[in-house]
Amino acid sequence: MAGTGRAGVWAVGSAAVAVGLIVALAVRERTAAPTDARPLVVYAAASLRPAFTRIATEYEAETGQRVELRFGASEEMLTRVRLPSAVDPGDLFAPADESYVTSADKLGLVAESRPVARMRAVLLLAPGRMPPTAWGDLASRDMRVSLANEAAAIGRLTRQRLIATGLWRELEPRVRGAATVTDSANAAKLGAVDAAIVWDAVARQYPDQRTAELPELTGIEAEVRVAVLRQSARPADAERFLRFVLDPEHGLRHFRDLGFRVVE
């Protein structure tokens, strides 16, 4: 290192460490994702992770075909589907609710979609809170209620319904906005709010908290849909996985076990 002194030794040392890190990451990548065959790529909502992890494990065991689950928020999944990679296209899309599949369909991205489960809006109470017996209790008990914003189906459908029935004006001052339905549920779990309006399927992931099914929330429903994407490089395999998800003995069984009201 003539001419560079001790600083040069540090520079070369850091370059050597960087090369070592690159090698370590490459080895790790090769172990995690063998390059024998491209897996089926499923963009799934993070909230559906328990169901899809079980389904993918079973599917891999039965067919020998690898499934790569890529999780994220539904709106972010939609962005990825809109920006398909030529070398790494997605095969299936499973967002948290049907509204994202509808959006993808309008953009011409969906080859086929099928409903898997239905969800309805319920009130998830913070730990230790007693369920309201009537809608008026929300006001009389001065309850703070978390609700996802309008980008999420629960936020949009709840607002639409309550505006139509004239109840929104009463609820609005008590509403604390959240980005997603799970953010709402987590706010209730931590006691940051007294209750959250969430899907029943989401509420079942919080077994230590009570839920209330208020008549005023009746009719606020959505479906979980799974779509095969047009960009899929292997549509036949994607179709096969979709059938597996819809099979009452396979995919639907896992959804049912996790508390979803499945569509037979």
Next chain:
Amino acid sequence: MKSDRPFFVAFAALGGVYVLLVAALLLADLLYLSPSAILAALRDPNIRSAVWLSLLSSSLAAILSVWVAVPLGYLLARTRFPGRGIVEFLVDVPIVLPPLVVGLSLLILFQTAAGRWVQGFVPVTYAVPAVVLAQFVVSAALAVRTVRVTFEQRSGRTEDVARVLGCTRWQAFWRVSVPEARRGILAAGVLAWARAVGEFGPVLVFAGVTRGRTEVLPTAVYLELSVGNVEAAVAIAALMIAASAAVLAIMRRLASRTA
């Protein structure tokens, strides 16, 4: 001579508010934490994989950041060139942009013809290189700022003296400028590493969350929160704090020895 005490009490009170706030955050996490959740997190192969990927990728991103920050920071501090203002603006963009936009921009970049060409050789999106690149883009911007300020604080006179005494520009840089700026360069490395290990938005959008493959600690926290598993999320956050504290302690020790 009047007592200095009121001065120090006032400063300690003002600064102490922030220190107490951070301490309270950690204490609140600690009180929420259950040993069983920590054990479960440690036993989970996906979480262990996320710990390793976080440590390896953020270390690589930090080293690359310093390698970029030293020449760029030096040029911005010591030279005047056409378009300097534009370069300064561009370097600050990753700091100013919302993290999700950084990730989205990277995703769009790799859909262009040039991006696709690169991906023909090395798969980037939704793979480990995407994790490193997402971390690097933001942490390098912070490292450049730090190194630049360090060089600006030095007059450059010793460098000039070295040149008068016969050193070439390279020799003066390596033997005088870099040793003088070593504390700032180390601080830039530490800052870059800390930022990289906590990077979430760009990694989420650009690298996605594939368990055991592109999942890093912040995205592991996000995955647990998304199914209401707050206990596991806090346990992973605790692992993240412990791993970060260990690495930062090693870096500080290294820095004090170098100093």
